[in-house]
Amino acid sequence: MKAVCWMGTSKIETLTVPDPELLNPRDAIIKITRTAICGSDLHLYDGFIPTMEAGDIMGHEFMGLVEEVGPGVKNLKRGDRVVIPFTIACGNCLFCKKKLWSACDNSNPNAHLMEKAYGYSGSGLFGYSHMMGGYAGGQAQYVRVPFADVGPLKIESDLPDEKVLFLSDIFPTGYMAAENAQIQPGDTVAVWGCGPVGQFAIASAFMLGAARVIAIDRLPERLELARSYGAITVDYSEDDVKVLTALKDLTGGVGPDACIDAVGMEAHMGDLQGLYDTVKVALMMETDRAGVLRQAIQAVRKGGTLSVPGVYGGLLDKVPFGAAFGKGITMKMGQTNMHNYMQPLLERIEKGQIDPSSIISHRISLDEAPEMYKIWRDKKENVTKIVIDPWKERSAS
Amino acid sequence: MCAALNEKPGADVLPVSSGASALLNGRYLPPPEDGDGKLWIRTSVIIQAEAGELHGMWSDVESAPQWQEAIEAVTKTGERTSHWVMKFGDKTIEWDSEVLADEPGKRIAWRSIGGASENAGEVMFEEAPGGRGTMVTVLQEFRMGKLASAWETLVGRNPKQAIIENLRHFKALAETGEIPRSQQSPAGPRGWIGGIKRSLYGEKIATPEGTNQPLTQS
Numbered sequence: 001m002k003a004v005c006w007m008g009t010s011k012i013e014t015l016t017v018p019d020p021e022l023l024n025p026r027d028a029i030i031k032i033t034r035t036a037i038c039g040s041d042l043h044l045y046d047g048f049i050p051t052m053e054a055g056d057i058m059g060h061e062f063m064g065l066v067e068e069v070g071p072g073v074k075n076l077k078r079g080d081r082v083v084i085p086f087t088i089a090c091g092n093c094l095f096c097k098k099k100l101w102s103a104c105d106n107s108n109p110n111a112h113l114m115e116k117a118y119g120y121s122g123s124g125l126f127g128y129s130h131m132m133g134g135y136a137g138g139q140a141q142y143v144r145v146p147f148a149d150v151g152p153l154k155i156e157s158d159l160p161d162e163k164v165l166f167l168s169d170i171f172p173t174g175y176m177a178a179e180n181a182q183i184q185p186g187d188t189v190a191v192w193g194c195g196p197v198g199q200f201a202i203a204s205a206f207m208l209g210a211a212r213v214i215a216i217d218r219l220p221e222r223l224e225l226a227r228s229y230g231a232i233t234v235d236y237s238e239d240d241v242k243v244l245t246a247l248k249d250l251t252g253g254v255g256p257d258a259c260i261d262a263v264g265m266e267a268h269m270g271d272l273q274g275l276y277d278t279v280k281v282a283l284m285m286e287t288d289r290a291g292v293l294r295q296a297i298q299a300v301r302k303g304g305t306l307s308v309p310g311v312y313g314g315l316l317d318k319v320p321f322g323a324a325f326g327k328g329i330t331m332k333m334g335q336t337n338m339h340n341y342m343q344p345l346l347e348r349i350e351k352g353q354i355d356p357s358s359i360i361s362h363r364i365s366l367d368e369a370p371e372m373y374k375i376w377r378d379k380k381e382n383v384t385k386i387v388i389d390p391w392k393e394r395s396a397s
Numbered sequence: 398m399c400a401a402l403n404e405k406p407g408a409d410v411l412p413v414s415s416g417a418s419a420l421l422n423g424r425y426l427p428p429p430e431d432g433d434g435k436l437w438i439r440t441s442v443i444i445q446a447e448a449g450e451l452h453g454m455w456s457d458v459e460s461a462p463q464w465q466e467a468i469e470a471v472t473k474t475g476e477r478t479s480h481w482v483m484k485f486g487d488k489t490i491e492w493d494s495e496v497l498a499d500e501p502g503k504r505i506a507w508r509s510i511g512g513a514s515e516n517a518g519e520v521m522f523e524e525a526p527g528g529r530g531t532m533v534t535v536l537q538e539f540r541m542g543k544l545a546s547a548w549e550t551l552v553g554r555n556p557k558q559a560i561i562e563n564l565r566h567f568k569a570l571a572e573t574g575e576i577p578r579s580q581q582s583p584a585g586p587r588g589w590i591g592g593i594k595r596s597l598y599g600e601k602i603a604t605p606e607g608t609n610q611p612l613t614q615s
Contacts, residue, residue, distance in 0.1 A: 002583060005583070005584055005585075015584065017581065017584035018581070018584065020580060020581055021580070023578050023580055024575040024576075024577070024578065024607070024608075025575055026575060051594075051598065052584060053582065053583045053594065054570075054591065055583025055584045055586075056580075056583045056584070056585075057582065057583075067491070072574060072575070090572065091573075091574045092445055092573050092579075093532055093568075093572050094443055095443060097445065105442075105568070105569075105572075106568070106569040106572055106573050106577060107577055108577065109579050110598055110599060111565065112558065112561065112562065112565075112599055113598060113599075123516075124579070130404060130594075130598045130600070131450065131598075132597070133579055134579040134582040135579045135582065136579070136582050138579035143578060144581075147573070156607050165472045222588070269467075325432055340554060
């Protein structure tokens with residue numbers, strides 16, 4: 001099959017690789033019909049995430065048709081159309097039973113690597129480094145899905161793939177960000193970062209009762225999309241715009257009831273021998289980029305909530321914890337507990353409350369993926385979201 | 398400390414407190430320190446299964462290769478004794494083991510009685526606080542010897558970590574009926590630096606099968 005492979009920092013290649021096979025009773029093999037490049041894939045592309053190996057298959061946002069199931073999978077059959085959550089969960093452990101699916105105890109075969117860095121390991125993820133499980137990703141024609149009796153969401157309606165694809169990560173991630181923001185009806189919510197997760201956080205904040213959403217970014221195409229979802233926008237790159245002042249001006253001096261940091265630190269941290277330098281570089285990048293978190297802590301109103309869907313990996317420098325304490329704020333964060341949100345958000349799509357496909361700007365083949373990684377990383381061609389049809393031939397252009 | 402590890406088979410009176418326990422009279426008890434050529438490791442997990450069921454799974458020593466790394470075969474040789482074969486590459490290590498104490502649903506203690514490995518251990522099963530499953534604690538003692546050095550150089554896993562991983566596999570198997578494993582990362586050959594990293598990531602050690610169930614299509 002064809003697959004998009006990480007071959008080193010800033011080096012992505014589309015290669016022909018062996019097809020995946022069933023390895024465990026609860027596995028399924030999925031023939032992928034649509035897959036996407038996530039903003040967090042750029043962290044891998046840029047080499048910020050340790051424990052990537054040349055030849056690792058990328059991709060954690062995908063859907064398709066069930067090709068084959070193991071003997072432990074009773075709820076799926078060949079031909080079923082499914083969306084796969086990017087976090088892998090067993091459904092049996094203490095954490096899955098608490099519905100903290102992204103904290104699953106049993107889905108990361110390399111849990112010991114995470115334990116060294118974080119104390120405890122979270123769930124395994126598709127296509128996201130060896131410390132996250134070393135699972136092959138879904139920017140490919142086929143993928144092996146473990147615990148397929150728990151994660152995959154069956155799509156019974158005739159909704160096109162593009163409308164339901166983002167149930168695999170970014171729509172639930174944006175929604176959980178809004179839920180974590182503990183929005184009360186009438187609240188004003190500020191969202192830093194208007195990439196796909198930020199866009200879905202904006203839309204979800206309105207669904208949860210926000211009266212006003214303020215979106216902060218610098219890219220015109222993203223700010224325009226945010227306005228199309230009903231947000232008012234602040235372009236922090238404009239001369240004379242100071243975000244903290246803007247947020248005071250737009251909230252009568254009170255500050256936003258909730259702040260959502262959909263930017264993150266853009267790097268994970270591991271403390272493996274031999275990767276020390278990689279980690280050190282990653283940490284320095286993170287330290288440089290703590291700006292959004294600091295700003296959000298400053299901006300949020302007294303007793304407000306800070307929600308962090310943006311990815312953080314390591315140690316943060318100069319976090320204004322005194323301000324957080326002084327205002328009595330609440331902070332909520334973490335990888336998305338995907339399995340809680342997929343079905344209810346599918347229902348919202350079916351009812352026509354939201355069309356997630358409106359963020360898509362580019363539709364490509366697997367062969368075009370390597371050049372699109374570069375274009376997106378460099379923020380060219382007004383990219384907002386790239387979707388791949390793994391069976392499409394390279395377009396004629 | 399760890400009286401259970403010195404018990405004699407068929408002892409009439411079993412010690413009141415378990416050797417593996419992290420608690421003694423309401424106080425935290427740290428694990429034994431390495432020394433005198435001995436390595437100690439204590440590790441615990443919470444498993445969503447009944448203590449009796451887990452005790453049964455652990456007692457079934459002939460099924461140990463399903464969840465213990467590098468264990469090729471285990472044969473019961475008597476009511477309390479078994480023969481263990483560990484294999485990595487073309488190297489094989491064998492030893493005999495005897496059960497020192499066995500309280501169904503509570504604990505099992507064992508030690509090696511000859512062969513290439515000198516080890517002793519105990520596993521205890523107790524209800525987790527708040528009834529949130531069964532807390533399973535393993536205390537294992539090794540002598541640094543052939544076993545440890547072969548383990549480290551060939552398996553690329555330090556023997557303490559192997560105990561942690563085996564308990565993790567035991568939990569996954571008990572809770573999910575399988576042991577997680579990944580494939581195709583990377584999709585192609587890794588080269589020699591990749592090979593070193595493979596050791597470092599612990600990916601060089603074959604994940605135990607977890608099940609004998611065939612993967613036929615349903």
